[in-house]
Amino acid sequence: MNEVLRLFVLGNMPLMVRRMESLFAREANVELLGAAAAPQEAVALCRELRPDVVVVCVQRAEGFHHYLQAVRTIAKELNIHVLVVGRADTLLMVWALRKGASGFVEEESIKREEVLLDAVERVACGQLVLTQAQLKTYMRSYTPMSRRERELITLLGHRLDDDEIAARMGIKPASVRKYVERLRRKLELRNREELCAFARDLIDMSDT
Amino acid sequence: MTKEYRSPYGVVVVDDSEIFIKGLQSLAMNENSHVQLLGWAHTPDEALKVCRRVRPQVVVVDLCLPPTSHTHRNRATMRRTAASGSGVHPTPSTHGKQLVRYTSPIYGLKLIRALCEQFSDSLRILATSSRKEDALVAQAILAGAGGFVDRDSDPDAFLDAIARVAQGEAYLDQHSRQVAEEVQRIRKHITPREKEVLRYVCMGYSNQEIAECLGIKVRTVESYVRSLCEKFGVRTRGQVSAEAWRLGICMSDGNGGVIILL
Numbered sequence: 091m092n093e094v095l096r097l098f099v100l101g102n103m104p105l106m107v108r109r110m111e112s113l114f115a116r117e118a119n120v121e122l123l124g125a126a127a128a129p130q131e132a133v134a135l136c137r138e139l140r141p142d143v144v145v146v147c148v149q150r151a152e153g154f155h156h157y158l159q160a161v162r163t164i165a166k167e168l169n170i171h172v173l174v175v176g177r178a179d180t181l182l183m184v185w186a187l188r189k190g191a192s193g194f195v196e197e198e199s200i201k202r203e204e205v206l207l208d209a210v211e212r213v214a215c216g217q218l219v220l221t222q223a224q225l226k227t228y229m230r231s232y233t234p235m236s237r238r239e240r241e242l243i244t245l246l247g248h249r250l251d252d253d254e255i256a257a258r259m260g261i262k263p264a265s266v267r268k269y270v271e272r273l274r275r276k277l278e279l280r281n282r283e284e285l286c287a288f289a290r291d292l293i294d295m296s297d298t
Numbered sequence: 299m300t301k302e303y304r305s306p307y308g309v310v311v312v313d314d315s316e317i318f319i320k321g322l323q324s325l326a327m328n329e330n331s332h333v334q335l336l337g338w339a340h341t342p343d344e345a346l347k348v349c350r351r352v353r354p355q356v357v358v359v360d361l362c363l364p365p366t367s368h369t370h371r372n373r374a375t376m377r378r379t380a381a382s383g384s385g386v387h388p389t390p391s392t393h394g395k396q397l398v399r400y401t402s403p404i405y406g407l408k409l410i411r412a413l414c415e416q417f418s419d420s421l422r423i424l425a426t427s428s429r430k431e432d433a434l435v436a437q438a439i440l441a442g443a444g445g446f447v448d449r450d451s452d453p454d455a456f457l458d459a460i461a462r463v464a465q466g467e468a469y470l471d472q473h474s475r476q477v478a479e480e481v482q483r484i485r486k487h488i489t490p491r492e493k494e495v496l497r498y499v500c501m502g503y504s505n506q507e508i509a510e511c512l513g514i515k516v517r518t519v520e521s522y523v524r525s526l527c528e529k530f531g532v533r534t535r536g537q538v539s540a541e542a543w544r545l546g547i548c549m550s551d552g553n554g555g556v557i558i559l560l
């Protein structure tokens with residue numbers, strides 16, 4: 091990219107934000123317009139300054155949904171590309187994308203600075219920044235489920251076995267296996283282990 | 299750019315254009331190339347055979363492929379299929395017979411699905427096409443491709459796409475991802491019967507005609523059409539058809555037929 095990339099950083103991960111500030115300050119083709127910890131202040135600044143990309147570093151702590159709200163405003167109202175950075179967290183990734191983020195990178199993966207710079211550049215070009223595995227999971231999150239299926243998923247996510255699930259749902263253990271198979275096929279997962287892993291991720295989602 | 303490439307990636311390319319394959323071959327032979335062309339194929343069947351034999355890490359699939367193998371057709375068929383505007387081009391063959399190929403993205407998408415089924419996680423797929431509609435990209439991703447690159451990209455961008463997809467990155471633009479979401483939503487809500495009715499609606503059949511084809515009452519068809527309108531978020535059957543075509547849910551099979559990809 092020949093033009094200078096105008097960037098804004100926002101987040102509730104102070105160390106990460108500070109690290110980014112110093113990284114972007116050193117980069118010749120990036121102009122850091124500002125960094126903020128408060129979501130509303132950041133949105134107001136973005137409205138005024140119109141950066142090319144906003145990097146949001148968010149962790150699941152109290153009030154983190156304000157940051158996701160900010161992602162939504164910046165991405166959908168202001169039409170500015172948003173890159174979300176967070177811990178390895180399925181829920182966060184899915185939510186960030188649903189709110190309009192153009193990409194999600196895990197904290198681990200940006201230990202090498204060029205990975206972050208690359209992600210920022212690609213997002214600025216209109217590319218999606220995700221791994222193939224994350225994209226698959228994200229697309230899978232669109233599967234609608236009946237009340238009964240939700241019940242089953244919750245119980246699977248809490249690591250109950252067939253007999254316990256059968257007791258809770260008021261059905262036979264054999265029926266549980268049938269439900270599980272149907273749900274697995276509906277979610278396009280390969281085996282019961284994958285279904286249980288997915289269920290555990292969903293439990294996380296509903297806890298917040 | 300992730301400029302550090304490790305050892306070369308074994309690549310198979312599936313494309314009905316010999317020129318394109320030769321182009322990729324010559325790029326792959328450059329010194330610093332991270333692409334090792336292990337094989338190529340012109341049709342879906344050949345592709346599956348080649349992949350089973352050479353076990354590549356990445357398969358580059360041109361979406362517009364012929365159905366199975368090149369078929370011989372007589373002139374009358376040529377005229378008929380050419381009229382449907384589905385990309386039929388008669389090519390002179392070396393045997394002196396008229397060789398007619400029709401191609402459609404449907405076959406490329408089918409191949410992607412077959413590759414995913416047969417090889418699951420042991421290979422990655424990069425879809426490509428000279429057609430650039432978001433809907434096509436979306437369908438490629440939903441079929442299981444890890445990414446889509448414009449066939450007319452410059453060589454460096456193309457090779458970069460191969461490397462990224464080989465490394466497990468998704469490679470697509472944001473607009474296409476939005477289309478993929480729209481398609482996915484509809485796909486997860488529509489029933490098999492509604493899919494059948496949708497196909498006839500997209501072919502322009504009236505409720506009466508649909509009822510006759512499916513052997514059900516007109517009232518039943520009407521209720522399916524109403525349900526489709528709801529699921530597509532539109533008011534009229536015409537809009538359902540327009541949306542289905544726009545989202546690439548409905549595609550021409552290159553031979554006058556219409557296929558629903560959901």
